[in-house]
Structures are given as C-alpha cells and as structure tokens.
Amino acid sequence: MKRAIILSVVAAISVGAVATTAVAMGKHGGPRIDFQAADVDQDGKLTREELAAHAKAKFADADADGNGSLSLEEMAAQYQKKAAERAQKHGERMIEKRDQNGDGELSFEEMKPDSDRLDKMFSRADKDEDGAISAEELAQMKKHHKERKHRKNCEGGHKHGDKDHGDKKKDDKPENGGE
Secondary structure (H helix, E strand, C coil): HHHHHHHHHHHHHHHHHHHHHHHCHHHHHHCCCCHHHHHHCCCCCCCCCHHHHHHHHHHHHHCCCCCCHHHHHHHHHHHHHHHHHHHHHHHHHHHHHCCCCCCCCCCCHHCCCCCHHHHHHHHHHHHCCCEEECCCHHHHHHHHHHHHHHHHHHHCEEEEEEEECCCCCCCCCCCCCCC
C-alpha cells in the first residue's frame, strides 16, 4: 500500500513537472507539447491555465482505470504508446526519404548507410588504425556521440549544474580571472 501511494505521488509530481517544463524541454530543445491542442481558446498564446488543463488532460488519458492516480502499469503503457507513435513517425520519414522504388517498403539496399559516411565513421572509430573497431573504441565513439548530441541540444544556453552550455563563445575568457 505504501509503495502504491509513493508511486502515485511520484507519478503526479512527474506529470505536473512535465506539463510545466514541457515548453522548454522537448526533443532537441523544442517544445514537447502540441501547441494547437493546448491553446484551447486558439488565440495563439498559452496561458498557465491552458498548460495546467493540458497536463490534466494528459494525466486523465494515462489514468486508464480513472482512479485519479497512475499505476506503474499505466505509466508504462503511456510511455509505450508515445514510443510507438514516435517509431511510426520515424518509420514514415525513413520510407519517404529512402524508398527508391516506391513500394512503401525498404529493402536492405535502400536501408544500408551511404558507404562514404560509413567509411568516415569507421575511420573515426578505429583510433589505433588496425582495421577493426574494438569494444573500447566503440564505447568511446558512443560516448563522444552522446556528448556531441547533448552539446547540440544545449545550444540555447541553459546550464546543467556546473556545466555551462552555449552561454560563452569558445574565445570567451572566464570573468573571474580563471577561477
């Protein structure tokens, strides 16, 4: 019982936090909310009340049994639903971009990466130039890619703890003399 209450509180806080921060924390730094759906009065602006109402509607949508709280199963189902929607859109974009014969499906030939791009990736990953990528080299490549993606997503200049992304140019010097 205690676990269910804690999960419900965490879920409620999470949904509320997502609703209030959704405008600033979407994919690649963009909004994560459907502006048109949230803009109830269609005036082209979102008020706090509209954001709160939108969050409440999203919560109600996830609350399959209507008991006013989200179980672990309901949260998992909502995440799976969103993941399936994203996967569907991603697949549609891939087919639109790569389907050379127009059959609505992708063959291996249509799916395989550009050989120049693959060669560049391989060369960057093969740090010791032995013609093979070790587990360590692959891990380093993944780490570098993740860091690069994070920096790109943080171009808006927001901060993470003691990390400052985007506020300073490369040639800026620390304001306090380097401390």
